[in-house]
Every structure is written in C-alpha cells, then in structure tokens.
Amino acid sequence: MTEQRNPIWDPNGSPRAPWDVRRPQPAIQALVEAGGFSGRVLDVGCGYGENALCIAASGLHVTGYDLDREALDWAKDRADERGLRDRTRFLRFDARRLINLAGDTPYETVLDSLVFHSYKTPARRARHVAGLGTVLAPGGRLHVLCYSDQHVGPPDPPHTVSLAAIREAFADGWTVDEVRETTSISNLAPDGVASWLVTCSRSTGSTGSSRSIPYREES
Numbered sequence: 001m002t003e004q005r006n007p008i009w010d011p012n013g014s015p016r017a018p019w020d021v022r023r024p025q026p027a028i029q030a031l032v033e034a035g036g037f038s039g040r041v042l043d044v045g046c047g048y049g050e051n052a053l054c055i056a057a058s059g060l061h062v063t064g065y066d067l068d069r070e071a072l073d074w075a076k077d078r079a080d081e082r083g084l085r086d087r088t089r090f091l092r093f094d095a096r097r098l099i100n101l102a103g104d105t106p107y108e109t110v111l112d113s114l115v116f117h118s119y120k121t122p123a124r125r126a127r128h129v130a131g132l133g134t135v136l137a138p139g140g141r142l143h144v145l146c147y148s149d150q151h152v153g154p155p156d157p158p159h160t161v162s163l164a165a166i167r168e169a170f171a172d173g174w175t176v177d178e179v180r181e182t183t184s185i186s187n188l189a190p191d192g193v194a195s196w197l198v199t200c201s202r203s204t205g206s207t208g209s210s211r212s213i214p215y216r217e218e219s
C-alpha cells in the first residue's frame with residue numbers, strides 16, 4: 001500500500017543515499033510551478049541536482065553547490081542529457097564558506113533543500129543562515145525545505161526543526177514571509193517526512209525583524 005503512495009521506496013534496500021530520490025522534491029517542484037523562483041538561482045547543498053534541474057527546466061540559470069563529487073557528476077550528466085548544461089553549473093563548494101563570498105554576484109533566489117536542518121545548534125544554524133544571506137541579492141527570496149519536528153515516525157528522520165528554531169534562526173535581519181507544512185520524499189520513509197517549507201527575505205533597515213508566521217496548508 002505504501003509502495004503505491006511512494007514508488008521510490010525499495011523494500012529490499014538501496015545503495016542510494018536517502019535523498020537520492022531521482023526526482024525533485026515535490027514541494028520544490030510545486031514552488032517552481034507557482035513561480036517561486038526568479039532571476040539567478042543558487043541551490044546550496046544541491047545533492048544530485050534534481051531540484052536545480054527542475055528550476056533550470058523552467059528557464060532560469062541555476063548554480064548548485066555541494067561537497068559530494070559523485071552527486072555533482074551525476075547532476076552534470078543529467079544536465080547534459082536534458083539539454084540544460086547551458087543554464088546550470090554544479091560546483092564543489094563548502095556551504096560553510098558562503099559567508100566568505102560577500103561581494104560576489106548575488107542570487108535573486110537561494111534554495112536550501114534539506115541542508116539547514118542538519119545544523120543542530122542555534123549557533124550553527126545562525127552561521128549557516130548568515131552565509132545564505134551573504135549570497136542573496138537585495139529583495140531576493142530564500143526558500144528552505146527542512147524536516148519538521150511534527151513528523152511522527154517510524155522512521156524518525158535524523159534531523160528535525162521546530163517552528164521556534166526557525167523563528168530564532170531568522171530573527172535577525174530577516175522577514176519570514178511564509179511557512180508551509182509539507183512533506184519531503186526520502187528513500188528511507190515510504191510515507192515521506194513531515195517538513196516545513198520556509199520562504200524568507202532580508203529585512204530592510206538595520207535591525208531586521210521577524211513577524212508572526214502564517215500557516216498555509218498545501219493543497
């Protein structure tokens with residue numbers, strides 16, 4: 001029954017990483033279709049590149065950063081196969097060094113799909129978010145897909161994030177425009193993993209602010 005609901009589930013196990021689902025995250029695909037991406041796009045921790053390729057297929061130029069050479073090579077090969085090489089760059093870059101890119105070409109949209117939640121302490125999340133802010137153009141948007149503490153296992157995902165942690169991470173210098181409850185797909189979770197899809201922008205003004213987070217159910 002669960003296999004019908006999630007055909008990527010292989011009950012015999014798979015050598016693939018849990019996130020190597022060979023298709024974009026449905027929440028990201030829906031965001032692309034809703035016009036949530038614009039301008040130059042950076043996909044931080046792009047993995048096997050399916051989200052980046054989905055965004056590129058909509059006509060945008062996308063750069064993907066990751067540390068995993070095998071995943072980057074896979075993404076480049078898929079870009080070639082799909083005729084997307086001209087609109088994609090997949091580069092080995094450590095997201096922990098984003099903060100050093102200040103002054104480099106900023107991106108109008110930045111995507112963090114399933115990376116933010118792996119930073120387990122407020123200080124590490126704050127540093128990661130500061131790096132994301134460094135590469136976001138003024139007026140740009142940041143989308144973060146992360147596992148939610150509302151998920152009910154088994155299986156229990158290795159990382160989850162609460163709304164309070166999201167508020168805290170984006171309290172300084174950001175406006176949280178929206179948080180949606182959604183589901184991420186994973187090779188380890190046949191029913192998916194309850195997740196948050198957060199959209200933020202840099203606050204104007206010197207002190208920054210965050211406002212109350214509206215809930216919107218995904219249709």
Ligand SMILES: C[S@@+](CC[C@H](N)C(=O)[O-])C[C@H]1O[C@@H](n2cnc3c(N)ncnc32)[C@H](O)[C@@H]1O
Pocket residue numbers: 019020025044045046047048049051065066067068071093094095096112113114115
């Ligand atoms: C859970 S996977 C998500 C992959 C992809 N964003 C997706 O949604 O399918 C996390 C990815 O972040 C990458 N990653 C983790 N730490 C990183 C870092 N410091 N710099 C760049 N990539 C990193 C991993 O190699 C992995 O590909």
